[in-house]
Amino acid sequence: MLHKLIEKLAQGMALLGGIVLCALVLMVCVSVAGRELADASHGGWLGGVGDWLLGLGVGPILGDFELVEAGMAFTIFAFLPLTQLSGAHAKVDVFTSGMRPGLNRALGTFWSLVMAVIIVLITWRLYAGLQDKLRYGETTYLIQFPIWWAYAASLFAAIVAAVVSLYCAAMRLTGQRET
Amino acid sequence: QEVTLRLHQFLPAQSTVPAQILDVWADSVEADSDGRIKVERYPSMQLGGTPPQLIDQVIDGVADIVWTVAGYTPGRFPQLEVFELPFISPDAEATSRAYWQLAEERMMDTDFADFKPLGLWVHGPGVIHANRPITEVSDLRGLKLRAPSRTTTTLFTNLGATSVGMPVPAVPESLSRGVIESAVIPWEVMPSLKVEELVENHTEFTGNALYTLAFIFAMNKDSYAALPDDLKAVIDSNSGLEFSAFAGRTQQAADRPARSIAEARGNTIITLDADQTAAWAEAAAPTIDAWIAEADAAGIDGTGLYRDAVALIEANNTGN
Amino acid sequence: MSDLALGYLSFPVLLALIFLRAPIGLAMLLCGIGGLWLATDGTTVFMARLKSEVYSTFSNYSLSIIPMFLLMGQFATHSGMSRALFKAAEAWLGHRKGGMAMAAVGACAGFGAICGSSLATAATMSRVALPELRKYGYSGGFSTATLAAGGTLGILIPPSVILVIYAILTEQNIAKLFAAAIIPGILAALGYMITIAIYVRLYPDQAGIKERMPYGARMKAFAAVWPVLLVFGLVVGGIYNGWFTPTEGAAVGALGTGLIALFSGTLNLGVLRDSIYETATGTGMIFFIVLGAAFYNGFLALTQVPQELSAWVTAQGFSPWTVMVMILVFYLILGCLMDSLSMILLTVPIFWPVIQGLDFGMTTEELAIWFGIMVLIVVEVGLITPPVGMNLFIINSMDRETPMTATYKSVLFFVGSDVVRVVILLMFPAITLVLI
Ligand code: NA
Ligand code: NA
Numbered sequence: 010m011l012h013k014l015i016e017k018l019a020q021g022m023a024l025l026g027g028i029v030l031c032a033l034v035l036m037v038c039v040s041v042a043g044r045e046l047a048d049a050s051h052g053g054w055l056g057g058v059g060d061w062l063l064g065l066g067v068g069p070i071l072g073d074f075e076l077v078e079a080g081m082a083f084t085i086f087a088f089l090p091l092t093q094l095s096g097a098h099a100k101v102d103v104f105t106s107g108m109r110p111g112l113n114r115a116l117g118t119f120w121s122l123v124m125a126v127i128i129v130l131i132t133w134r135l136y137a138g139l140q141d142k143l144r145y146g147e148t149t150y151l152i153q154f155p156i157w158w159a160y161a162a163s164l165f166a167a168i169v170a171a172v173v174s175l176y177c178a179a180m181r182l183t184g185q186r187e188t
Numbered sequence: 189q190e191v192t193l194r195l196h197q198f199l200p201a202q203s204t205v206p207a208q209i210l211d212v213w214a215d216s217v218e219a220d221s222d223g224r225i226k227v228e229r230y231p232s233m234q235l236g237g238t239p240p241q242l243i244d245q246v247i248d249g250v251a252d253i254v255w256t257v258a259g260y261t262p263g264r265f266p267q268l269e270v271f272e273l274p275f276i277s278p279d280a281e282a283t284s285r286a287y288w289q290l291a292e293e294r295m296m297d298t299d300f301a302d303f304k305p306l307g308l309w310v311h312g313p314g315v316i317h318a319n320r321p322i323t324e325v326s327d328l329r330g331l332k333l334r335a336p337s338r339t340t341t342t343l344f345t346n347l348g349a350t351s352v353g354m355p356v357p358a359v360p361e362s363l364s365r366g367v368i369e370s371a372v373i374p375w376e377v378m379p380s381l382k383v384e385e386l387v388e389n390h391t392e393f394t395g396n397a398l399y400t401l402a403f404i405f406a407m408n409k410d411s412y413a414a415l416p417d418d419l420k421a422v423i424d425s426n427s428g429l430e431f432s433a434f435a436g437r438t439q440q441a442a443d444r445p446a447r448s449i450a451e452a453r454g455n456t457i458i459t460l461d462a463d464q465t466a467a468w469a470e471a472a473a474p475t476i477d478a479w480i481a482e483a484d485a486a487g488i489d490g491t492g493l494y495r496d497a498v499a500l501i502e503a504n505n506t507g508n
Numbered sequence: 509m510s511d512l513a514l515g516y517l518s519f520p521v522l523l524a525l526i527f528l529r530a531p532i533g534l535a536m537l538l539c540g541i542g543g544l545w546l547a548t549d550g551t552t553v554f555m556a557r558l559k560s561e562v563y564s565t566f567s568n569y570s571l572s573i574i575p576m577f578l579l580m581g582q583f584a585t586h587s588g589m590s591r592a593l594f595k596a597a598e599a600w601l602g603h604r605k606g607g608m609a610m611a612a613v614g615a616c617a618g619f620g621a622i623c624g625s626s627l628a629t630a631a632t633m634s635r636v637a638l639p640e641l642r643k644y645g646y647s648g649g650f651s652t653a654t655l656a657a658g659g660t661l662g663i664l665i666p667p668s669v670i671l672v673i674y675a676i677l678t679e680q681n682i683a684k685l686f687a688a689a690i691i692p693g694i695l696a697a698l699g700y701m702i703t704i705a706i707y708v709r710l711y712p713d714q715a716g717i718k719e720r721m722p723y724g725a726r727m728k729a730f731a732a733v734w735p736v737l738l739v740f741g742l743v744v745g746g747i748y749n750g751w752f753t754p755t756e757g758a759a760v761g762a763l764g765t766g767l768i769a770l771f772s773g774t775l776n777l778g779v780l781r782d783s784i785y786e787t788a789t790g791t792g793m794i795f796f797i798v799l800g801a802a803f804y805n806g807f808l809a810l811t812q813v814p815q816e817l818s819a820w821v822t823a824q825g826f827s828p829w830t831v832m833v834m835i836l837v838f839y840l841i842l843g844c845l846m847d848s849l850s851m852i853l854l855t856v857p858i859f860w861p862v863i864q865g866l867d868f869g870m871t872t873e874e875l876a877i878w879f880g881i882m883v884l885i886v887v888e889v890g891l892i893t894p895p896v897g898m899n900l901f902i903i904n905s906m907d908r909e910t911p912m913t914a915t916y917k918s919v920l921f922f923v924g925s926d927v928v929r930v931v932i933l934l935m936f937p938a939i940t941l942v943l944i
Pocket of ligand 1 (some may be wrong): 661662665704
């Protein structure tokens with residue numbers, strides 16, 4: 010029951026990140042198309058159509074690259090819970106593959122605890138970073154949206170990642186699950 | 189030695205500012221302290237993080253001293269932007285002096301409250317480097333261009349160019365592939381980005397500079413407070429107004445050898461005369477007015493800042 | 509303990525953590541945080557860095573190419589495009605011994621030509637090629653090793669982020685460096701194909717083989733992949749013609765494959781959901797390693813270990829060629845622990861002036877380009893040398909059934925081919941310099 014809930018939470022977060030990623034892909038493509046169309050129109054290759062397009066204000070999306078940066082931060086944080094829950098982190102099993110299963114399980118439990126502590130630490134520091142950005146009123150270059158918006162979105166995802174990693178550690182500690 | 193200070197910045201060690209300005213400061217501090225201060229130099233963001241984080245690093249004590257571009261953290265130093273407005277700077281030294289003086293008058297308790305400024309300066313006049321000759325403002329129409337700051341991006345967009353946003357390291361590759369057709373930087377920065385090999389036309393202006401960028405060279409407050417008084421005096425005597433003037437002068441002087449690299453390649457250097465420059469300045473005027481109005485609306489006295497900055501620059505511009 | 513001793517001590521500690529099955533990114537992060545804690549006598553520095561550096565690593569514009577290309581690979585995989593691609597490759601190469609692995613290397617080379625990153629090349633091509641290779645009867649270790657090695661072509665074949673950084677550090681012409689990388693890149697791909705040919709003759713049971721297909725069937729298989737080739741051509745051509753940057757190219761590629769999948773009727777909501785899940789876990793895993801590397805490298809820089817090591821190497825008064833070989837070996841060893849970008853940023857500013865001062869009988873520009881390409885190759889070899897290699901970890905984690913040891917065994921053959929290539933390029937600088 011609890012597992013179902015945590016699973017839905019991690020998957021939901023990943024889907025949210027995926028939707029943002031797809032939106033960024035679309036935005037970048039529209040921006041590239043706009044930039045190249047405007048370029049061709051200025052070059053005169055499109056004739057009257059070009060003038061018409063320029064009249065419509067065709068061009069790149071202002072600040073596309075800072076939108077990618079802000080959106081991508083949220084996306085990556087949103088991908089962490091599922092990475093955590095599905096145990097997708099890269100590991101080396103060269104020396105431990107011959108060890109007793111009990112010892113391997115103990116190691117797995119230990120690292121899952123450490124991982125939970127680190128992700129909670131990251132989440133807490135991200136909150137401190139958010140307060141900095143809020144206090145200094147830092148914005149992005151071109152469209153000048155406040156950076157703390159992106160920090161706040163990332164913090165939301167990081168909190169979910171912290172909850173999921175604490176859950177994973179607890180499940181391992183109590184021997185109920187190995188995720 | 190007694191004290192080790194970590195100096196962190198974003199350029200490779202052999203670039204103009206680290207080699208000819210920051211090293212001079214650090215060497216001189218080490219010598220004046222009889223070796224009791226050691227300045228450990230970390231170029232190219234070696235201590236980690238990205239250039240926009242430098243200012244937080246000096247506030248939080250990750251580094252003791254940093255050198256950074258004010259515009260890397262837009263919104264954080266709204267008052268400094270006045271020195272980055274188009275056609276305001278006749279000479280980097282004069283503007284650097286004005287920048288330090290205006291900062292002492294207005295900003296030490298506001299923008300600079302969380303760290304100790306050691307030097308404040310601007311670079312030499314900005315130059316338009318493009319794949320086609322740019323003489324008239326109308327030549328900018330549709331030019332895919334990367335501008336160096338918020339104010340210049342607004343300026344060029346207003347003048348009809350297509351502003352493409354990207355981090356500085358992406359400039360060479362984007363120029364070589366035609367993603368952008370023009371980059372706007374001072375001469376001194378040009379060789380390190382290989383811009384002269386990627387485009388063949390350079391447009392410079394007579395009189396006031398098209399634009400300039402404001403730099404901050406700063407020290408952590410606790411690191412400074414922890415020094416004994418005689419070492420504090422060493423830091424103080426090497427920093428401030430005269431150091432800022434030296435830095436601005438040195439950086440502008442580095443424009444000349446860089447310009448001759450472009451000349452030696454046989455590139456086209458277009459020097460707009462006073463009349464042509466005036467036409468550009470006129471086209472840029474609405475951008476300045478908009479900045480002032482915006483700053484006033486944000487409650488930071490844009491009108492007063494602009495008036496004082498222009499007056500201080502004028503007073504310091506002895507024309508030599 | 510001095511900072512320097514602390515830095516050296518961190519190597520065995522990091523290895524121990526990794527061999528005790530700590531996730532790689534976590535091990536690097538722990539060493540970085542712990543090291544910063546001890547080296548700066550307190551928690552101030554790492555606590556301050558955690559405030560903004562996790563966010564700035566995740567929001568890095570150049571790295572955003574990774575999730576976009578992973579998504580593109582997912583669309584291609586889930587909609588059967590990769591199957592069509594490998595059907596075509598099979599039709600042409602499958603009857604040869606090791607033909608499918610050669611096709612995978614060729615695909616990596618093609619992908620490397622549009623992507624600036626080894627990790628992204630390895631990860632994306634694995635999503636597409638790994639299941640297919642396994643289905644065709646290739647052993648787990650051989651498949652993962654082939655793709656890990658193929659992934660290093662991502663940096664070698666321009667455009668390459670690392671080459672741009674090197675060019676800026678040493679004040680060299682980027683276009684010429686790109687040109688100089690082309691022949692070594694092709695040699696690398698050829699070397700890997702020869703390695704495959706030898707490997708399958710030594711271990712015939714580790715690779716499947718198909719019947720020779722008639723030319724009519726081959727053309728038909730080829731015709732089935734034209735939409736993929738169209739997207740591929742658009743991405744490659746677009747980046748080379750300057751229609752977009754590599755990151756923008758990744759977005760165009762993701763949208764293109766997504767649209768093809770949509771119109772071919774294979775992209776429904778379920779497939780989209782699965783594609784996002786797979787992209788999420790792949791991206792999360794890679795970025796956690798990148799995060800760990802950022803902190804560990806920050807700590808190493810603070811201890812001055814890279815600087816001291818290189819100062820020692822150059823203070824021994826050896827001949828130019830000995831110094832060159834020592835530097836390359838040094839990079840190979842350092843490559844076991846650090847990512848290539850950080851290594852280049854840390855050490856090139858120290859090594860390049862040294863190399864510049866030695867007489868190799870060529871102009872400064874030639875020397876800079878040759879040295880740059882050699883360093884680039886050696887650093888990339890470090891990504892696939894056991895025990896620690898980023899490409900090995902990433903590929904191996906995508907194939908849960910294959911033990912790391914199997915990947916280690918097979919990849920040694922590719923490392924061997926790399927060593928042969930390094931020796932050839934070292935002995936004949938003209939091969940590198942002919943195109944500039
Ligand atoms: Na590449
Ligand atoms: Na390695």
